Amino acid sequence: MRSFRPVSLLALPIAGLLLAGCAAPAEEEADAAFTLYSGRDEDLVQPLIDAFTEETGIEVEVRYGNTPEMAALLLEEGDASPADVFLSQDAGALGAIADEGLFTTLPEDITGAVVPEFSSTDGSWVGVTGRARVVVYDGETLTEDDLPDTIDGYVTEEWAGRLGVAPTNASFQSFVTALRVIEGEDAAEQWAQALADNDPQIFESNIPILTAVNDGVIEAGLINHYYWFRQANEVGAENMRAQLKYLTAGDAGSIVNVTGAGLLNGAAENEDALAFIEYLVSEAGQQYFVNETFEYPLVPGIPAPEGLPALESLVTPNFDLSDLDSLAETQELLARVGLI
Amino acid sequence: MSDLVIDHASVTHGSTLAVDDVSLTIRQGELVAVLGPSGCGKTSLLLAIAGLLPLQEGSISVGSRELSRRGRSVPPEKRGVGWVPQEASLFPHLSVGENIGFAVPRGRGRARADRIAELARLVGLGALTNRAPNQLSGGQAQRVALARALAPRPDVLLLDEPFAALDTQLRTGLRREVAELLRAQGTTSILVTHDQEEALTLADRVAVLRDGHLEQFGTPEEIYQQPASDWVAQFVGDVVELEGRWRAGRVTCALGAVEAAAVGFAPADGDAVRLMLRPEWIVPRHDLLAHAAAGADARVASISYAGHDAMLACDLTAGLTVRMRMAAVDLPEVGEQLRLAVQRPGLAFPTRAA
Amino acid sequence: MTLAPPAAAAPAPSGAAAASRAPGERGADARLASRAARPPLWLVLLGSFAALLASIPLVYLLVRAGGSGPERFVETLTRGRVLEYAANSLGLAAATTATALVLGTAVAFTLSRLRVPFPRLWLLASSLPLAVPSFLAGYGWLVLVPSAQGFVPSWLLLSAVTMPYVALPVAAALRGASGDLEGVARTLGRGPLSAFFVATWPQVRPAAIAGGLLVALYALSDFGLVAMMRFPTLTWGISAAYSASFDRAQAAILALLLVVLALLVVLGERSARGRVPRAAARAVAPRAIGRGMLLSLLPVVAAAPVVGVAIPLLGLATRLVQAETLRELDVPRLLAAIGSTVGVALAAAALAVVLALPIAALGARFRGRLVSVIESAGYLGHALPGIVVGLSLVFFSLAVLPGLYQSVVVLVFAYAVLFMPKAIGTMRSGLADVPVSLVAVARTLGESPLRAWWRVTVPLALPSVGIGALLVAIATMKELPATLLLRPTGIQTLATELWNRTVVFEFGAAAPYAAVLVLVAAVPAMVLSGIRSTAKEEW
Structure with missing residues (x-):
């Protein structure tokens, strides 16, 4: 009978750490010029970064995650953050970081390159691409004519229990924030109350809404346009049961939210980091997003994807995306009416 | 001389006094039986000598070395007191040889293996050192426990009813062998038992314990022929x-x-x-x-x-x-x-x- | 002189086997055990240290929530849906725990006490739900049954994936439990079920209840599945507070509410756990049963593997067939992900075991308020969603060890905090089963308390340490939110690779990672189904 030596247990953590260490691609860390926190996914962003590196010779260290979690991470890290650039999928998150004073002001030649309606007004971040709020509906049970043209039409008795929304999702809250800004607090709260009283189908995010509509589980829902284009690209547009309805320009229901980028305080002097943000709003960067994500380019002169209404037709007059950072008030409103 | 001196020792077990003011002097090389009915405090006394229970009052010392006193106790591993528990309590994850060699320091060369083999031979288990404890009979297990306790050459060896779990025939033979072995080794030994026959036949002297008190301490003959109280008379034999x-x-x-x-x-x-x-x-x-x-x-x-x-x-x-x-x-x-x-x-x- | 070799050495009840008999029956063991009213200082210090580390998330939450003042607490807690969230969390945890307890015990009993074909294979199948991340299980179900949403599907699916936490330890305890008592009860006129409850249940109850605690904490802290199934619980509310409002104070207050619920559960388990009234174990031969009985037991035994593994995998496969994103698999990348997944899982398992060891040692032998506090603190991390623990370690490592931030060390540490409780319970019972007298013998043979513990207690409790380590390793492999926050930049685990692809709907590309994740996690799960609960069984 062999006696067991507990000492050998110690080998486990060491082996584990070695294994984990070996798996880390060491070369990336060696000469990276700056660190990017990407709130958008790796499959989308990495080819863009590879192109950037090829063109400029600048190595980038990227950390991928969900935008909200990345924002929470940046807020938690504060000035100790290793991040130089934050690429966010959502203007609200950019606003939250800017509110904490974690962004440094971008140079005018970058912020001036994009349509001003889709960027920050104080230069704390720059818009990169846009995506429109749309109504997705079940094309087998409804036609486009069955659908109201304004957001108010979807909280009537006729629509009771039929509409899917994701009130805890940032995209929905950006939309409600826009509603508050455009229609005023009282009107926004009335609409939200009407929605809450109308037995809405609550989802966690846009994708399950699209899935539910596409599977015929619910009749319609509020999402962003590009989710539909993505899935259509996956399974083929002709196989899509779900269809899109664009609401009237100027209605909060057709608000365009952006993907944007900002430079963190610690990177104020980092030319390479700045060069990356510049690349995002260059023709190459913009074209890449259009081709891959079906989102709106924000630099004038770059053509939008096929099948989309013109970006100009969706511009909400007198609306500043920077106002989307008043999320706390939106939260309180949604909480008051019992949606979150 | 390194006699074991227990001086006015008291041990509490919970709120009750398990050992109450017991004094015993055990001479070097002597085999003493501590005899008493269940619950008389004999195991508590043993554990106190082993340093596994603290003393409430009094002291325990070997020669000039004090082992225990109220609030102060040399830890069990430094007392030079060996212990053979009631159920042998062999380490189930170690072989017989490893059990015997548990306290034999690992060194270079054959010294350790030789010592294990010597001890195994001593207790008559020379061929079984590679066995697992669960392959042993009860008597064999007790022999291993004895060899294991003898290995570090303790000043005092404590045996806690080591034969209680064995059948009668095996018990009689084994206890005589063990007693002879201990005398031959010259180890000061204390044998705890509730079996008066065991105590009288094996021990040089017998300490009779009742409700934590020492009733009598003397040779087997004194205990039997001249009991110090009617209780001892009745406990140690028929009357x-x-x-x-x-x-x-x-x-x-x-x-x-x-x-x-x-x-x-x-x-x-x-x-x-x-x-x-x-x-x-x-x-x-x-x-x-x-x-x-x-x-x-x-x-x-x-x-x-x-x-x-x-x-x-x-x-x-x-x-x-x-x-x-x-x-x-x-x-x-x-x-x-x-x-x-x-x-x-x-x-x-x-x-x-x- | 030497002793004569013993005559007729029949391997009868040996000393070692006898020593396993009821610690605390009589003699030295009883006295030594009852003496252990006060734990040694070094153990208390080690245990407190581990408990303090496990309390880092709690400290973080108090800092975050404390800055906002009492009126903010009141406002947040009285808000429209918070009470509903809390009620949902509790209801889901209670229903899931009850179901997992009943189902797990039934499965364990069937597989270890009745003669069923291929018992080992069934036990292995029963361990497989452990390997399926709950979000994956939820996703697979939704592919096939898109309307599966709300309480009932969440409850059933969570019960299926958590059932092994009860079934495996109970099966092990049943193997070690005496069947004699049940026989005695039958001869005294009890029916089979009644005899089980009178004679056998008390022997497996501590194992079942400890498993139930893990199930309850799992259900309280799960986010992936309830998010999929659209059942709003507190974890949903916490996630919303972070992701919708970037409101860390609100998230912290909700998380504290979750901690309070978890503490209630932990304290409940402590009072329900009781002591093991262990009788001398004698193996029981499985009882033969008729074909009809066998068929009626099939759904019981098959429920969790089918609901928790087969159907979700079928759903994933369906989506895979539909997907058009099938493309060439990046094999080196997959291998790297496997490597880092296995690596961090091993390291996390080892660290969690090391941290859990002193806490389990305290819980195994000692009672009292301090021990209770230390043990409860050890369970805290398991009640919190990964994002909370992740952010708390961001906060902690930047404040204390900025040099280690975003290193494997902090990541592994986070896993240990999150999953330590999985090791505490099993190791506690493993350690409690080591007879006190063995340690005392080692002391009289010249070993210091710490060395005696290392040479005797640890090796004897090793099977339970192994079980704890495997449970932690499996959980680590599946973990996502804390991994995303804390992993070193550039390191991908199977879970993050899977996430990378599912966020963009590339199911074709995601499927290999999902499959490999389940496969890799299934390896320790299968090992788990084969390990015996305590060293004693091997005697």
Whole structure:
């Protein structure tokens, strides 16, 4: 009978750490010029970064995650953050970081390159691409004519229990924030109350809404346009049961939210980091997003994807995306009416 | 000399006093049995000597080295006290050899292996060192436990009812072997047992414990022949108890005027006392020795035969029944009339308070 | 002189086997055990240290929530749906725990006490739900049954994936439990079920209840599945507070509410756990049963593997067939992900075991308020969603060890905090089963307390340490939110690779990672089904 030596247990953590260490691609860390926190996914962003590196010779260290979690991470890290650039999928998150004073002001030649309606007004971040709020509906049970043209039409008795929304999702809250800004607090709260009283189908995010509509589980829902284009690209547009309805320009229901980028305080002097943000709003960067994500380019002169209404037709007059950072008030409103 | 001295030791177990003011001096190389019924505190005393229980009062020392005192205790691993627990408690994850060698330092060369082999041979298990503990019989397991405890050459070895779980035959043989082994090794040993026969046959001296108190400490013969109290008399062997009156060194009772020694008190002539006799002290008249002047007529009522000897229940003419033990040669028959006598002085104790 | 070799050495009840008999029956063991009223200082210090580390998330939450003042607490807690969230969390945890307890015990009993074909294979199948991340299980179900949403599906699916936490330890305890008592009860006129509850249940109850605690904490802290199934619980509310409002104070207050619920559960388990009234174990041969009985037991035994493994995998496969994103698999990348997943899982398992060891040792032998506090603190991390623990370690490592931030060390540490409770319970019972007298013997043979513990207690409790380590390793492999926050930049685990692809709907590309994740996690799960609960069984 062999006696067991507990000492050998110690080998486990060491082996584990070695294994984990070996798996880390060491070369990336060696000469990276700056660190990017990407709130958008790796499959989308990495080819863009590879192109950037090829063109400029600048190595980038990227950390991928969900935008909200990345924002929470940046807020938690504060000035100790290793991040130089934050690429966010959502203007609200950019606003939250800017509110904490974690962004440094971008140079005018970058912020001036994009349509001003889709960027920050104080230069704390720059818009990169846009995506429109749309109504997705079940094309087998409804036609486009069955659908109201304004957001108010979807909280009537006729629509009771039929509409899917994701009130805890940032995209929905950006939309409600826009509603508050455009229609005023009282009107926004009335609409939200009407929605809450109308037995809405609550989802966690846009994708399950699209899935539910596409599977015929619910009749319609509020999402962003590009989710539909993505899935259509996956399974083929002709196989899509779900269809899109664009609401009237100027209605909060057709608000365009952006993907944007900002430079963190610690990177104020980092030319390479700045060069990356510049690349995002260059023709190459913009074209890449259009081709891959079906989102709106924000630099004038770059053509939008096929099948989309013109970006100009969706511009909400007198609306500043920077106002989307008043999320706390939106939260309180949604909480008051019992949606979150 | 490194005698083990237990000086006014008290040990608490929960809120009760398990060992109460016990003093014992055990000479080097001596084998002492601590005898008492269940719950008398003998295991607590043992654990206190091993350093596994703290002392409430008093002290324990070996030679000039103090091991325990209230609030201060040399840890078990530094006391030089070995322990053979009741259930052997072999380490189930180690082989027999590894169990024996548990306390033998790992060194270079064959020294350790040699020592293990030597100990295994010593306890008669030379061939079994590669076995797992669960492949051993109960007796073998106890041998391993003994070898394991002897390995670090302890000053004192403690044995906690090591034979209790064994069957009778194995027990008798093994305990004699162990006792001889311990004497040969010259190890000071304390054997805890509730079996009076075990204590009397093995030990050089016996300490009788009752409710945490030391009742008596003496040689087996003293304990048996001259018990310090009626409780010890009754606990260590069979007794025949008779009511009588004290008169000038004799007790007048149903067996006549029996010569007796008063234990622990000084009766006056005419006082009522209790006479205690061992059954083998009572003999048929033809065996009567000179100093046994008394006698009584009796009829054999029953015989319980035990091979080497037999216990007879005899009805006295006076109406009492006494038991007597005699060698199993030439036994009388049931119903036979005998004239009984007492062949050595009995023990006189005060009558029980009514 | 030497002793003569013993005659007729029949391997009868050996000393070692006898020593396993009821610690605390009589003699030295009882005295030594009852003496252990006060734990040694070094153990208390080690245990407190581990408990303090496990309390880092709690400290973080108090800092975050404390800055906002009492009126903010009241406002947040009285808000429209918070009470509903809390009620949902509790209801889901209670229903899931009850179901997992009943189902797990039934499965364990069937597989270890009744003669069923291929018992080992069934036990292995029963361990497989452990390997399926709950979000994956939820996703697979939704592919096939898109309307599966709300309480009932969440409850059933969570019960299926958590059932092994009860079934495996109970099966092990049943193997070690005495069957004699049950036989005695039958001869005294009890029916089979009644005899089980009178005689056998008390022997397996501590194992079942400890498993139930893990199930309850799992259900309280799960986010992936309830998010999929659209059942709003507190974790949903916490996630919303972070992701919708970037409101860390609100998230912290909700998380504290979750901690309170978890503490209630932990304290409940402590009072329900009781002591093991262990009788001398004698193996029981499985009882033969008729074909009809066998068929009626099939759904019981098959429920969790089918609901928790087969159907979700079928759903994933369906989506895979539909997907058009099938493309060439990046094999080196997959291998790297496997490597880092296995690596961090091993390291996390080892660290969690090391941290859990002193806490389990305290819980195994000692009672009292301090021990209770230390043990409860050890369970805290398991009640919190990964994002909370992740952020708390961001906060902690930047404040204390900025040099280690975003290193494997902090990541592994986070896993240990999150999953330590999985090791505490099993190791506690493993350690409690080591007879006190063995340690005392080692002391008299010249070993210090710590060395005696290392040479005797640890090796004897090793099977339970192994079980704890495997449970932690499996959980680590599946973990996502804390991994995303804390992993070193550039390191991908199977879970993050899977996430990379599912966020963009590339199911074709995601499927290999999902499959490999389940496969890799299934390896320790299968090992788990084979390990015996305590060293004693091997005696």
